[in-house]
Amino acid sequence: MLNTPKNYAYIDGNNLHLSIINLGWKLDYRRLRSYLIEKYRVEIAYYFIGYIKENESLYLNLKRHGYKLIYKEVSRDDRDNIKGNVDAELVLQTIIDIEIYNKAIIVSGDGDFACLIKHLVTRDKLARVLAPSRTKCSRLLRKAAGSKIDFLDDLEEKLRYKNEEKPFKDGL
Numbered sequence: 001m002l003n004t005p006k007n008y009a010y011i012d013g014n015n016l017h018l019s020i021i022n023l024g025w026k027l028d029y030r031r032l033r034s035y036l037i038e039k040y041r042v043e044i045a046y047y048f049i050g051y052i053k054e055n056e057s058l059y060l061n062l063k064r065h066g067y068k069l070i071y072k073e074v075s076r077d078d079r080d081n082i083k084g085n086v087d088a089e090l091v092l093q094t095i096i097d098i099e100i101y102n103k104a105i106i107v108s109g110d111g112d113f114a115c116l117i118k119h120l121v122t123r124d125k126l127a128r129v130l131a132p133s134r135t136k137c138s139r140l141l142r143k144a145a146g147s148k149i150d151f152l153d154d155l156e157e158k159l160r161y162k163n164e165e166k167p168f169k170d171g172l
Contacts, residue, residue: 005102007127009042010094011067012086012108013049016152019109019132023153028161033066035159040105040127046093050074050084087112094120103127107152111138118144 020027036042047062051071059069070093074084087110094104094116104120106113109131120126121144129145131137132152142149152159 005041006100007040007042007103007105008094008097008101009036009040009045009105009107010090011045011047012090012106012110012113013047014084014086015108015110016132019136020152022136023133023156025156026161027152027159029062029067030065031159031161035155036105040103042105043101044068046070046090048072048086048090048093050082050086052082052084091116098123098125101125105130107132109133109137109141111140114138114140114144117141121146121148 016027033045036045045067046069047067048070049059049062049072051059052074062069070086070089072084072086072089074082077083090106090108091113094106098104102125104125105128106117106120106126107130113129117126117129126145126148129141129149130152131141131149134151134153137149137151
């Protein structure tokens with residue numbers, strides 16, 4: 001029996017969601033999960049997201065598609081804007097798991113992850129960075145990833161939610 005690599009994906013949910021919205025299309029999370037399995041043999045796909053009780057159906061649909069959710073408690077600022085930055089949780093989980101997975105796939109365009117990417121490269125643990133948007137991807141992240149970066153906007157036709165398919169509640 002072949003020794004199959006055990007690869008994990010670490011997804012910055014807010015960065016992914018907002019970047020795809022800014023590109024003007026809707027991501028099919030089921031297709032993304034299938035893509036991660038087929039292309040990168042991702043066994044576990046962590047999805048880091050702020051927890052808001054009213055979004056329970058969204059969380060349930062993500063779980064149904066095979067994502068393992070890691071929640072961040074959110075807070076609200078003076079203007080009642082939701083704050084739920086998941087960067088620390090994503091970095092921590094990636095480091096906690098580093099001896100378990102063969103390679104990591106980081107899904108984000110956020111430059112705050114450049115130090116994590118550099119660390120994964122030095123440990124030969126980075127498979128790929130999948131940045132949602134070519135135009136909005138941080139230069140720091142691009143530099144850290146080098147040739148190991150792809151852009152989901154190049155995969156729109158493959159990953160876009162198509163209206164003719166039966167939608168799940170909340171479009172997932």
